[in-house]
Amino acid sequence: xxxxxxxxxxxxxxxxxxxxxxxxxxxxxxxxxxxxxxxxxxxxxxxxxxxxxxxxxxxxxxxxxxxxxxxxxxxxxxxxxxxxxxxxxxxxxxxxxxxxxxxxxxxxxxxxxxxxxxxxxxxxxxxxxxxxxxxxxxxxxxxxxxxxxxxxxxxxxxxxxxxxxxxxxxxxxxxxxxxxxxxxxxxxxxxxxxxxxxxxxxxxxxxxxxxxxxxxxxxxxxxxxxxxxxxxxxxxxxxxxxxxxxxxxxxxxxxxxxxxxxxxxxxxxxxxxxxxxxxxxxxxxxxxxxxxxxxxxxxxxxxxxxxxxxxxxxxx
Amino acid sequence: xxxxxxxxxxxxxxxxxxxxxxxxxxxxxxxxxxxxxxxxxxxxxxxxxxxxxxxxxxxxxxxxxxxxxxxxxxxxxxxxxxxxxxxxxxxxxxxxxxxxxxxxxxxxxxxxxxxxxxxxxxxxxxxxxxxxxxxxxxxxxxxxxxxxxxxxxxxxxxxxxxxxxxxxxxxxxxxxxxxxxxxxxxxxxxxxxxxxx
Numbered sequence: 001x002x003x004x005x006x007x008x009x010x011x012x013x014x015x016x017x018x019x020x021x022x023x024x025x026x027x028x029x030x031x032x033x034x035x036x037x038x039x040x041x042x043x044x045x046x047x048x049x050x051x052x053x054x055x056x057x058x059x060x061x062x063x064x065x066x067x068x069x070x071x072x073x074x075x076x077x078x079x080x081x082x083x084x085x086x087x088x089x090x091x092x093x094x095x096x097x098x099x100x101x102x103x104x105x106x107x108x109x110x111x112x113x114x115x116x117x118x119x120x121x122x123x124x125x126x127x128x129x130x131x132x133x134x135x136x137x138x139x140x141x142x143x144x145x146x147x148x149x150x151x152x153x154x155x156x157x158x159x160x161x162x163x164x165x166x167x168x169x170x171x172x173x174x175x176x177x178x179x180x181x182x183x184x185x186x187x188x189x190x191x192x193x194x195x196x197x198x199x200x201x202x203x204x205x206x207x208x209x210x211x212x213x214x215x216x217x218x219x220x221x222x223x224x225x226x227x228x229x230x231x232x233x234x235x236x237x238x239x240x241x242x243x244x245x246x247x248x249x250x251x252x253x254x255x256x257x258x259x260x261x262x263x264x265x266x267x268x269x270x271x272x273x274x275x276x277x278x279x280x281x282x283x284x285x286x287x288x289x290x291x292x293x294x295x296x297x298x299x300x301x302x303x304x305x306x307x308x309x310x311x312x313x314x315x316x
Numbered sequence: 317x318x319x320x321x322x323x324x325x326x327x328x329x330x331x332x333x334x335x336x337x338x339x340x341x342x343x344x345x346x347x348x349x350x351x352x353x354x355x356x357x358x359x360x361x362x363x364x365x366x367x368x369x370x371x372x373x374x375x376x377x378x379x380x381x382x383x384x385x386x387x388x389x390x391x392x393x394x395x396x397x398x399x400x401x402x403x404x405x406x407x408x409x410x411x412x413x414x415x416x417x418x419x420x421x422x423x424x425x426x427x428x429x430x431x432x433x434x435x436x437x438x439x440x441x442x443x444x445x446x447x448x449x450x451x452x453x454x455x456x457x458x459x460x461x462x463x464x465x466x467x468x469x470x471x472x473x474x475x476x477x478x479x480x481x482x483x484x485x486x487x488x489x490x491x492x493x494x495x496x497x498x499x500x501x502x503x504x505x506x507x508x509x510x511x512x513x
Binding site: 021023024026027028031032033035036037038039066296299300301 | 399401402403407408411412413414417418419447451452453
């Protein structure tokens with residue numbers, strides 16, 4: 001695997017392979033010395049044109065636990081402020097000799113453009129409203145580690161679907177692994193068309209609650225909203241927020257998930273975030289192991305991942 | 317299957333064709349028992365001894381040794397498994413994917429670790445294992461038990477306990493299974509790229 005740009009690059013088999021490999025890195029992460037020498041001499045640069053805490057730190061931690069060198073490019077203190085173009089910035093970074101570029105950008109498609117310009121591997125850490133494949137992988141891993149498999153589970157993704165790259169990648173990944181996905185949102189927060197999405201749509205969270213294996217709450221992305229898509233935060237919370245009352249109506253074995261950062265008191269109440277069914281912090285810790293698996297697949301494992309095993313034939 | 321990684325290098329692995337049985341099931345059982353006695357003798361008992369099987373071939377052998385040690389001394393030593401994939405020196409040169417998750421649920425500091433593998437060949441797997449062990453603590457000593465030493469070392473590594481010294485050609489393959497030890501060769505897969513599985 002050269003790049004990880006989209007969940008579709010992996011397919012169901014690829015996702016399953018990342019999951020299996022992640023098991024190994026969860027073991028590594030749990031040790032007293034959570035570091036392996038696997039990617040010594042490799043350099044990973046994180047190129048973040050948008051704010052991020054967990055994704056950037058998660059990738060950098062993952063790279064360091066694999067003994068890769070990391071460079072951080074932060075737009076606010078770079079020559080981008082002097083008007084340097086994306087292409088010039090990327091080529092400058094590549095000239096320093098990097099093996100992988102982890103990129104986040106506010107425009108959809110930027111990782112594909114960068115992949116066409118450079119020889120290094122490119123990992124999409126979020127492009128606009130489009131894709132966030134490693135988030136989807138860690139979500140799948142978190143559900144799999146609690147429920148064994150995603151096959152046949154009913155998963156609701158609730159909230160601001162329109163602006164959510166997490167939703168787009170999650171829908172693709174959950175569907176690939178055999179889950180049934182229902183999108184729950186007001187019409188104004190759904191994309192203009194859902195043609196081709198393997199989902200059902202509901203506008204009423206209360207009708208769905210009792211039937212869910214997983215409730216996945218999205219952050220209301222106020223910074224991406226240019227117009228008034230909801231009447232008020234309070235009304236949004238009343239109709240779509242995971243309140244203490246709704247929490248009680250969830251099944252006892254349901255999982256509560258959120259990609260972070262949370263707007264507490266809007267899409268999720270503090271009681272729900274702290275409930276025993278909440279796996280929100282598990283998502284973060286699994287994120288490091290999943291990203292180790294992705295970096296390893298791209299930089300270490302070799303292009304051909306499924307090593308054929310010779311079989312014994314006959315008896316001497 | 318021993319040394320599967322080597323066989324898995326392009327072009328697309330191959331099929332193991334058995335040629336000669338070197339040890340049968342009874343030979344294997346006697347060798348396990350003897351090695352177990354040697355481990356007890358060398359360490360003056362089993363105080364502080366832990367067994368760690370290397371994935372994948374060393375794991376069943378470590379389990380058999382574990383049982384044999386229990387039969388001899390009447391106590392069970394800690395048993396772990398180690399996958400050295402992330403410590404190999406040929407990462408990037410060929411596909412390296414771990415076979416199983418390492419399971420060492422005890423601290424190695426101050427213990428005597430007996431590493432167990434089925435076949436000792438170039439020594440590179442053992443080198444990787446020694447590096448890996450460091451990350452689980454500082455053992456008092458590390459000893460190496462293998463069922464077959466087939467020569468062709470590329471590193472200064474020697475076993476402490478050996479089931480059988482078995483001179484081989486470099487391109488031969490040795491398979492240690494529950495029914496015995498077999499020498500054979502690997503032939504390429506059929507032209508359509510499918511295995512005969």
